Every structure is written in structure tokens, then in C-alpha cells.
Amino acid sequence: xxxxNKTHLVLYCRIGxxxxxxxxxxxxxxxxxxxxxxxxxxxxxGIVACIKSRVDLEMLHAxxxxxxDDTRRKSSVVLIDLKSGNAKGNLNKINPKELDQEAxxxxxxxxxxxxxxxxxxKKVELLPNEDKVNEILERINEKGIDQLHPKDKALLDRYxxxxxxxx
Amino acid sequence: xxxxxxxxxxxxxxxxxxxxDDDTDRSDFESMVLVLHHFFQKEHQGITLDxxxxxxxxxxxxxIDIPHFGETASLKTLSWIQRRFxxxxxxxxxxxxxxxxxxxxxxKSEDITRAKNTFYYDQARIFKDHRCTIRLSSRRVxxxxxxxxxxxxxxxxxx
Numbered sequence: 001x002x003x004x005n006k007t008h009l010v011l012y013c014r015i016g017x018x019x020x021x022x023x024x025x026x027x028x029x030x031x032x033x034x035x036x037x038x039x040x041x042x043x044x045x046g047i048v049a050c051i052k053s054r055v056d057l058e059m060l061h062a063x064x065x066x067x068x069d070d071t072r073r074k075s076s077v078v079l080i081d082l083k084s085g086n087a088k089g090n091l092n093k094i095n096p097k098e099l100d101q102e103a104x105x106x107x108x109x110x111x112x113x114x115x116x117x118x119x120x121x122k123k124v125e126l127l128p129n130e131d132k133v134n135e136i137l138e139r140i141n142e143k144g145i146d147q148l149h150p151k152d153k154a155l156l157d158r159y160x161x162x163x164x165x166x167x
Numbered sequence: 168x169x170x171x172x173x174x175x176x177x178x179x180x181x182x183x184x185x186x187x188d189d190d191t192d193r194s195d196f197e198s199m200v201l202v203l204h205h206f207f208q209k210e211h212q213g214i215t216l217d218x219x220x221x222x223x224x225x226x227x228x229x230x231i232d233i234p235h236f237g238e239t240a241s242l243k244t245l246s247w248i249q250r251r252f253x254x255x256x257x258x259x260x261x262x263x264x265x266x267x268x269x270x271x272x273x274x275k276s277e278d279i280t281r282a283k284n285t286f287y288y289d290q291a292r293i294f295k296d297h298r299c300t301i302r303l304s305s306r307r308v309x310x311x312x313x314x315x316x317x318x319x320x321x322x323x324x325x326x
Contacts, residue, residue, distance in 0.1 A: 037311060041308060045230045045321055076222065085211035086211070087214045087218060089217070091218070
């Protein structure tokens with residue numbers, strides 16, 4: 001292992017929860033002997049930590065991959081060397097077949113919660129009632145489209161999307 | 168594009184062929200992601216295409232944090248770098264989506280935040296269409312007594 005006197009500043013960007021997770025803590029303790037200082041804060045997509053390291057990005061990346069091998073719950077992390085601009089992630093070893101709902105929830109800070117995500121999926125699956133659609137179409141025929149309630153318009157849009165999908 | 172990026176580009180194209188039925192949707196999305204990647208690489212050369220592509224394949228979306236950092240650069244210089252980057256990405260997203268969800272098509276001087284004589288964008292803009300949602304955001308970060316800026320981009324494809 002090559003250690004130099006040079007100090008490297010590496011940014012650790014972990015996607016998902018804005019709180020520090022056991023995954024982060026364990027990684028930080030794993031590299032503790034290689035680094036001088038670690039400082040972290042929440043970011044818009046998870047957490048970021050600045051690592052003042054005595055080893056380079058390649059070495060920290062190797063540690064990150066080994067940490068992933070030793071950990072059951074994996075998180076997506078990108079390491080960026082702040083001086084050189086080099087970046088490396090830990091996603092290479094994730095098999096898309098291993099994807100589960102939890103992983104999707106972890107990734108998606110915009111959605112915010114697994115519950116919401118699952119509900120959002122269910123909403124898409126709801127099929128509009130055909131009788132109701134016919135009733136709206138008749139109303140448009142009689143009174144014109146300008147009189148249409150936004151809820152009814154949304155229902156027609158959903159039905160149209162459903163028809164397009166089933167083509 | 169080097170050999171490494173080419174390999175991931177082929178995986179990306181294969182994914183798009185499976186994901187999008189509509190040719191226009193597919194080619195527009197492909198161009199947008201590649202131009203976004205070009206901007207990321209302009210800021211940090213080491214941000215290779217696989218960072219976005221692997222996430223896209225695993226999660227149907229990707230997120231990237233771009234730090235605007237310079238060891239010897241002043242905060243004023245960094246804020247200028249952040250503004251230029253934010254405006255470039257915003258412009259590309261307006262070109263791709265027409266406008267953000269609030270109908271905004273261009274950033275104005277009143278959108279710029281001023282703190283300690285440093286001008287930067289400290290805001291989130293959301294773009295949405297029938298294919299995906301993109302959140303572009305930026306913030307000022309202080310770590311180890313060093314201040315710098317970060318621009319984050321989150322893309323989530325519709326399920």
C-alpha cells in the first residue's frame with residue numbers, strides 16, 4: 001500500500017437519507033487510520049462529507065468497494081477528488097436484478113418515502129371507469145369542452161394514456 | 168469519447184431501446200443525458216459516463232452532486248463558477264422541457280442570492296414531462312472551515 005505525505009481532499013457524496021447512516025459511520029471508521037479529518041453535512045440528495053485523506057482517491061475507492069462487499073445494505077456513493085476533479089462511484093457491482101423497492105426508495109430523495117412511492121405506483125394502475133368516460137364525452141358533446149371540470153379532464157387524460165399504453 | 172465511455176454508451180443505448188417506444192422521446196432523452204454529462208465533465212473530468220448510466224440501469228434515475236471548489240480560489244470566484252454552471256444546466260433543461268414547472272424559461276438577476284458580497288443561485292428548479300422529472304438545485308456548503316458551492320441534479324424516470 002502506497003502512502004504519501006501529500007494530503008488529498010475527497011468529497012464523499014452518498015445518495016438517499018439526509019441523516020448519517022450506519023453505512024456511512026462504518027465506512028468512516030474503516031478509513032479512520034488513513035485520514036486526518038472527516039466533516040459531513042446534509043446535501044440536496046443525501047449527505048456530503050469532506051475527507052482529508054493521506055491516501056489518494058483510488059485507495060479510498062478500493063476501501064469503499066471492500067466496504068460494500070462486507071455490508072448487507074449497500075448505499076450509492078460517489079467519491080470526488082476536489083483537487084483533480086476525478087470521481088469514482090460504487091455502483092459497478094450492483095446487479096439490476098437485485099433491485100428491490102427499498103433500493104428504489106433509498107435512491108429517490110425527491111419522492112421522500114417508500115410509502116409515497118408505492119402509493120404513486122398504485123395510482124398509475126387505477127383504470128378509469130368506461131361508463132364514467134362515456135358520460136363525460138356526452139357532456140362535452142352537449143355543453144362543449146370549456147365547461148369541463150378539471151377532474152373530468154384529468155380522468156380523460158388518464159383514460160387516453162391507458163388506451164395508448166394498451167395499443 | 169474514450170473506449171471506457173463507449174462501452175457504457177452502448178449499455179445506455181440498449182437501455183433506452185428497451186425503455187422508450189417512441190423514437191423522438193428516446194433520441195431527445197439520449198441527447199439530453201449526453202449533454203448533461205458533457206457539462207458535468209467540464210466541471211470534473213473524472214465524472215465518467217458510467218456514474219450516471221449505472222444508476223440509470225439500477226434505479227431508473229440518477230443523481231449527481233457537482234462541487235464547485237478550488238483550494239486557492241476565493242468564494243467570489245467560486246460563486247461565479249457556480250452561477251455559470253447553474254445557468255448552463257438550466258438553459259439545457261429549458262431547451263429540453265420548454266420551461267420549468269412554474270413556467271420559468273430564464274433566470275433573472277433577482278434569482279441570484281447575495282451573501283457577503285457573493286452572488287450565487289441558492290434554489291431548486293423542477294422540470295417535468297411525460298418521461299421524467301429533474302430537480303436542479305444548488306447550495307452553499309461549509310465543511311472543515313472551507314466554503315464552497317454544490318450543484319445537485321436528480322433525474323427520476325416515470326414508472
